Amino acid sequence: MTSMRLRDYQPADMDAVLRLWDEVRTEGVEPVYALAEVLASCEKDYAVVAADGDRVLGVAVARAAHDQGWIVFLAVTAPARGSGIAGKLLAALEQRMAPSGLTKLSILVPDEQQQIGALTRAGFADRAHLSYFEREIPVKQRELAVLRDLGGRILPRDLWGSIAGMQTEKELLERRLVLPLADPGLADQFGVQAPRSIVLFGPPGTGKTTFAKAVASRLQWPFVEVFPSRLAHGPQGLAGGLRETFTRIAELDHVIVFIDEVEEIAGQRGGEPPSAMQGVTNELLKIIPAFRDSPGRLLICATNFIRALDAAFLRHGRFDYVIPIGLPDAAAREAIWGRYIPEQAAESIDLALLVARTDGYSPADIEFAARSASQAALEQSVFGVSSVEWAAGPEGALTGPSTADYLAAIDRTRATVSSTEAFEFREDIAALART
Known part of the structure; x- marks a missing residue:
């Protein structure tokens, strides 16, 4: 889902919203608001869609009442759950509603709802122990x-x-x-x-x-x-x-x-x-x-x-x-590499080796090396000019850069922080840090 994007609801999304509605009910959850109310808010109030190409992965719909916003429908298709899409939908919805002077964003959740964790991670709090969640909108209209x-x-x-x-x-x-x-x-x-x-x-x-x-x-x-x-x-x-x-x-x-x-x-x-x-x-x-x-x-x-x-x-x-x-320490370097290695090539990459070889590299250095390897892989797939080994699929089709490509890119990338600067940093910690 690397190409997932958030956008405003469009009339052509109605079928996708209906499918999400049916999927929620199939799982035994009866939405708080009626379908007619949800569709009406899609057209007249606030609605944000998460899409991967033409495929709708989730939707968040809300309406305003005085200074409070109410989420009338929030759903993410089952295969996309756990990827943080619900939180991103809620954040996008808040950004669209805050300029109207709203101070709270609230949601009523059926007892059967299983995605309460997405609400708590997004900053909502259970106020009345009745599956009623709300969160403060951090910036007031006058600000x-x-x-x-x-x-x-x-x-x-x-x-x-x-x-x-x-x-x-x-x-x-x-x-x-x-x-x-x-x-x-x-x-x-x-x-x-x-x-x-x-x-x-x-x-x-x-x-x-x-x-x-x-x-x-x-x-x-x-x-x-x-x-x-x-x-x-x-x-x-x-x-x-x-x-x-x-x-x-x-x-x-x-x-x-x-x-x-x-x-x-x-x-x-x-x-x-x-x-x-x-x-x-x-x-x-x-x-x-x-x-x-x-x-x-x-x-x-x-x-x-x-x-x-x-x-x-x-x-x-x-x-x-x-x-x-x-x-960055080893865990941070591993996470940084993970952001830039394409999903289709990830299984074939020796990530531990890349992490070890970039000890002393800054996040910007790792990003440059990763993007350099990807660019070289793209050029190889189009022009066939690279001299390094390429990752291939089961039928020989190129799927992206290999470990060798990344290692070659690392060798071409000069670390921003020199050994002298690293030594001076340790001296500065001893002399000036106050924690």
Whole structure:
């Protein structure tokens, strides 16, 4: 189902919805809403379809009532269950309904329904112990315009779970960030001050941005990335642009603010005459304490070169934690390879060998090697110009790249992080990390 996509319901999908309706009832589940109501909502309200080519794999249908959205039908065909389609349908439905000012999305589930797990994983909670599930829509209507102006967004709910491996980093972020921020009442009971700002540091391409987005996904807070290079071209200049941006951010109830490559605007100050960037660094140092005064927000700064940051920038009181993010471990490398190896070739690939051969590679390095091997396989299938061995089906038809193709691509891919950089990273952990 690599070609699965989500789209709005179309009249031509009616037969597929009817088949899903019949499939649900055949399994002994009687839908809460009548078929006529479901079809009417498909035409007049909100309906999203998951499709693989011309084949409909699932559908989610909802209607609005005041400030609450009600899901009237949610179904995924049996062969596609367990692949996360239900959660994706629910997320797409929420994105379409949130601009109408809705604050909750609810669903009534028959006692016989077997897919309750998909609802709990998607953030719904059983409120009345009557198979009644609801979840809060994280962004209120009044915040949508602000979020749009800032270029922010609500990220899919499943990003945290999609990070395989890296258990040390995940557990640290879960305990230090997510736990106190998700349940401030519990944190307050134990005298824990929820973090307001952190630094993620590590070599290039190690997934710092991915972890920042995953935290926003886990909390279901809006994610706003600040791009200093864009602000620098504004009429107020970089310092003024930063000040105005954070003033607008203060209008949001909850938010994750992310600044990548923060060393560009928070580098070491000094020298005569003072550089123009010193004023920007000073402005950022003023912004952070004001940002930290309000609950429900977290600033995440990422840097590849933590040694380049101004000493005042990293001191206690400005950042709660300074967390290292290193190269992917074996479990993470295996998961990354799994994303890019085609399904039809997967059984013939020595995945353990690829994982071992890419020790010290960043996620971006592995992605490049995987895509390079796939491109070479495509060219071989069309032009027959490759010199490496190819995976073949039972009748000799080419099915995709082989282990040899991937190994050849690995050999052609230079690791982003050198041994010197890896050594310096370990030194930085000892000298600067605060976890």
